[in-house]
Amino acid sequence: MNNKIIIANWKMNPATLEEAIQLAKESDVEGLVICPSFPFLEEVGKTIKKAKLGAQDLFWAPRGAYTGEVSAKELKNLGVEYVIIGHSERRQNLGETDEMIAKKIKSAVEEGLIPILCVGETREERDAGKTQEVVERELKIGLSLMGQWSNVKSQKLIVAYEPIWAIGTGTPDTPENMIAMAKFIRSQLSNVSRQMSDVKCQILYGGSVTGQNAEQFLSREEIDGALVGGASLKPEEIKNIVIR
Ligand code: PGA
Numbered sequence: 585m586n587n588k589i590i591i592a593n594w595k596m597n598p599a600t601l602e603e604a605i606q607l608a609k610e611s612d613v614e615g616l617v618i619c620p621s622f623p624f625l626e627e628v629g630k631t632i633k634k635a636k637l638g639a640q641d642l643f644w645a646p647r648g649a650y651t652g653e654v655s656a657k658e659l660k661n662l663g664v665e666y667v668i669i670g671h672s673e674r675r676q677n678l679g680e681t682d683e684m685i686a687k688k689i690k691s692a693v694e695e696g697l698i699p700i701l702c703v704g705e706t707r708e709e710r711d712a713g714k715t716q717e718v719v720e721r722e723l724k725i726g727l728s729l730m731g732q733w734s735n736v737k738s739q740k741l742i743v744a745y746e747p748i749w750a751i752g753t754g755t756p757d758t759p760e761n762m763i764a765m766a767k768f769i770r771s772q773l774s775n776v777s778r779q780m781s782d783v784k785c786q787i788l789y790g791g792s793v794t795g796q797n798a799e800q801f802l803s804r805e806e807i808d809g810a811l812v813g814g815a816s817l818k819p820e821e822i823k824n825i826v827i828r
Contacts, residue, residue: 589615591638591811593813594618594817605628608620655691667688702746704751741784746811759800789811794821
């Protein structure tokens, strides 16, 4: 059962290039997309043979006076195929808005990168019964510049549902809730644009996925894969998740 896609989000880890190369060598399996931090992209890309290369973010402009930013074209040139956009850590720590995320998604697909759009609610929002409202807004605005999917190079989209309270906490959501969210997300996508029906969309779960609990999510046909943070830094663990 290896038609699932697993995204390894290394975040700002490890600290050195040597460690990054080692980790890439040990994690190099089919079905995995490795997303190292920007300085390690090129060498990790050269190291992996079976896994694919992803980035953790990009900037929406193609070039210009944007200190510290990295464009879709620059990533593409390094062999990057996927890009995480709108991760909750960027939304929360850097004030990334749905409008900024929409521009990032547009620039990714125009360059032929497959965007991994992260959506999900906080604990307070979940407790207040606002999960669907939040996710609906994140999808609607995040994909709002994609009215003309037919004009773009990438016809693929990945949506990762990551409840914020489940990220890095050791407490994942339940597979049942994730299945309900996957259905909800699919139903929302068709509202975004008529062209959306031509777009291949995979829906992933993220938030405290480990080698122990991955099977509960990945054995379900409604869930197309997982976005893994902490556990992706341990090669044995990530291999257990990918090769089940
Ligand atoms: P986690 O991170 O697996 O460590 O919970 C997931 C994420 O941030 O995408």
